Amino acid sequence: MSVYCATLLDVRGIQGYLFSSNYLKENVGASNNVHEAMDGYIRYAFRQMRYKTNIRVLEKPLEFDDSLRIEDGSIDAEVVYAGGGNALIVFKNSEAARSFTRTYTREMIKKVPGLNLLVCHEEFEFGNNLYRSLKELLRMSFYKKMNRRIDNDVLGLGVTAKCQSSGLPAEYIINLSRGESEKELKKLSDVAMKKYLSYKSGKQRLEKIIKRNGYDIPDNFDKIGRTKGENSxxxxxxxxxxxxxxxxxxxxxxxxxxxxxxxxxxxxxxxxxxxxxxxxxxxxxxxxxxxxxxxxxxxxxxxxxxxxxxxxxxxxxxxxxxxxxxxxxxxxxxxxxxxxxxxxxxxxxxxxxxxxxxxxxxxxxxxxxxxxxxxxxxxxxxxxxxxxxxxxxxxxxxxxxxxxxxxxxxxxxxxxxxxxxxxxxxxxxxxSIISGNKELIFRPFFVGNNKRAKEFENFVSMMNNFSEENGWPRSKVKGLRNMLRDGKDSTRTYLNNYGIKLPDSKNGVYRNYIEEGFYARKTPYFDAIELKDMYFSIGGDNDDSLRD
Incomplete structure (x- = not known):
């Protein structure tokens, strides 16, 4: 029986690579680089090696032809799956796998510096062994991660500038301003620069999913959550x-x-x-x-x-x-x-x-x-x-x-x-509660339709009843928040002084809480007061602003 080679490509430390910068363009570019690591660079290596594969068109995003199978001997490699930072590929033999790896990793080092990649190979006989081989590959990958050599590189000298994103030595200075009258210069390392340069491709990938239809995609965190004079x-x-x-x-x-x-x-x-x-x-x-x-x-x-x-x-x-x-x-x-x-x-x-x-x-x-x-x-x-x-x-x-x-x-x-x-x-x-060992945190919540107090829709229904129409002006809600911190006795006294009860949901799942605010040592009202000013529900009429 023929011996094949299963190869696992595993990107490690994705979170550190994706989210280390506070510049949104770099985050989007980094995400696109990870995507390309499991798509474009795989296809590039196959083209360079002139391998026959189960990918329909090597010049286009991954799409598989299920009629092309490695065990039939008609192709050199079959991609089982690729995405999310890892890929499993079956090669006709170990030499084909290692040749691919040399070409692939060389391109990755040039195009995506800073992205850590582990590659593991395992030979197996095709029949009923691939899943066991994958488990062994995952074990090998974990072992390599735990035992990888830590390089103590010199990150800079007295005469070098520091990258404003990564902290690595800067190799580029770019102008972020759109006009010529004012220049906003930024120093970038090679790692950050490759992310920045990938932003355009990342945005184009997004626009294939989202029709802009008059709405532009933000390129700065400040432009996402800011209303002048209000919210940031x-x-x-x-x-x-x-x-x-x-x-x-x-x-x-x-x-x-x-x-x-x-x-x-x-x-x-x-x-x-x-x-x-x-x-x-x-x-x-x-x-x-x-x-x-x-x-x-x-x-x-x-x-x-x-x-x-x-x-x-x-x-x-x-x-x-x-x-x-x-x-x-x-x-x-x-x-x-x-x-x-x-x-x-x-x-x-x-x-x-x-x-x-x-x-x-x-x-x-x-x-x-x-x-x-x-x-x-x-x-x-x-x-x-x-x-x-x-x-x-x-x-x-x-x-x-x-x-x-x-x-x-x-x-x-x-x-x-x-x-x-x-x-x-x-x-x-x-x-923390000043008196007594009670919980001010009620969340997490289930998401789904049921009649439990720990269901999010019921919580929102109760939260929306904190309104002036229901006898809860902002000043009274603020006072309740302070009483909840003191505990059940202070909350009950506060409610009795005003002659009011706490709001309930439409289906009455909080009826055990409305008299004193607490039940079974917990309260949902502190969560509601905290979230209320930060909760706008989405919904309404749809439009055809997305591609089919």
Whole structure:
């Protein structure tokens, strides 16, 4: 029986590469570089080697011809899947695999410096061995990561300038200003410069998914979450699919042979990408449905309350969309948007993802974390906190008895000044109760239709009842916030003095909380008061602003 070679391409430290800069153009460019590492540079190496593969057209984005199979002897290499920072390729022999690797890594070093790549090879006999080989490749990759040599490079001398993005020695000076009268010079390292140069391709890739239709894509964090004289918060959203590793393992265990495994794992990977892109298009349609022109200015309108905020317009009076995807097309996604729509936007993604069925027949359940921060807050830290919040959501599902995480959940945090990297430290410091050991944090929440108090739609229904029409002017809400910090007794006294009860949701799931604010040592009202001014719901009429 013929011996083939399975090759795993694994990009390591993606988060550090993608989010280390506070310049949005570099973040978008870095994301495009990671995408190209698992697409364009693979195709480039195949073209250089003149290999016959299962890729339909090597000059175009990856698309596979399922009729071309490595075991038939008609091709030199078969890409099983590629995307999300890793790829699995089966070569006709180990020499073909190593020749490809030399060409591929040489191009990567030249075009994408700073992106760490691990390559592992494993020979196997085609039949029923590929899944076991992949497990061995993943083990080898992990071992290499843990035991890689740490290079102590000289990062600069007394006569060198420092890159303003990466801290590495600067090799370029570029002019960021559009006009000639004023020059905004920026020093960049080779790593940062390659990200910056990739921005244009990254933006074009976005525009293939999003029709601009009069709305431009922002290129600066300040232009996403800022209304003159009002708001300067952005939302960093991280969404991660639930139990994806387990679902991939089930595919491997249940496949009858290598060919069935290739077909099933490829279909699963493609179904994730299709669902992710389709949901992003759908959410952006809803987002655009909330944008309206009012008194010659463009506004975002909450379709529930009617409240609005003004959108950013550039020097050419182009209105900028208050949202930009950074990482998309896989089971983990990162978006940046205006802080006022961040929680609602994340919720919409989770709802729509859970309505999509993947190729294994189960819904695309996911969890989300939202960090709402000032526009100049370190982006890497904001994303790290969003990841921790997403992990909180997953732990919440486990604590609720959903070990397979076949549900969706959301957690968020508004950060007004803290620079801590640990969400638990932030919450322990800012959400402590003066008297008694009670919880001011009620979140995370389920995302889906049910009658539980820990369901997000019920929480929003209760939050919207904090209004003057219901006897809750802003001054009274502010006083309640202080009483909640004191605990149940102070809250009950405050309510009795005013002769009022706390708001409930439409279906009455908070009836146990309305008398004293707390039940089973927890309260949902502190979350509601904190989020209320930072929550604009998206929805409304869709338009045809996206490509089919």
């Amino acid at each position: 918060y952005i939302g960093v959203i991280f969404i991660d699919g639930n139990s994806m590793s387990r679902r991939k393992e089930e595919i491997g265990k249940n496949a009858k042979n290598d060919r069935e495994y290739i077909q099933r794992i490829r279909s699963f990977s493609e179904s994730i990408e299709d669902a992710s892109i389709d949901v992003m298009k759908s959410v952006i349609k809803e987002l655009i449905g909330c944008i309206e022109k009012k008194d010659s200015e463009w506004h975002f309108k909450d379709m529930f309350s009617g409240c609005t905020f003004r959108l950013y317009e550039d020097e050419a009076n182009n209105v900028l969309m208050p949202f930009i995807p950074i990482v998309y097309g896989g089971d983990d996604m990162t978006f940046v948007c205006d802080g006022r729509i961040a929680v609602s936007l994340c919720k919409e993604f989770l709802v729509k993802l859970s309505s999509e069925k993947l190729s294994d027949g189960y819904p695309f359940y996911a969890c989300g974390g939202v960090a709402i921060v000032k526009a100049h807050y370190p982006f890497f830290m904001a994303h790290l906190i969003a990841e921790q919040l997403c992990e909180n959501s997953k732990k919440f599902l486990e604590d609720e008895g959903l070990k397979d995480k076949m549900a969706s959940a959301i957690d968020w945090q508004i950060i007004r000044g803290s620079r801590s990297k640990n969400i638990e430290d932030i919450r322990e410091r800012e959400y």
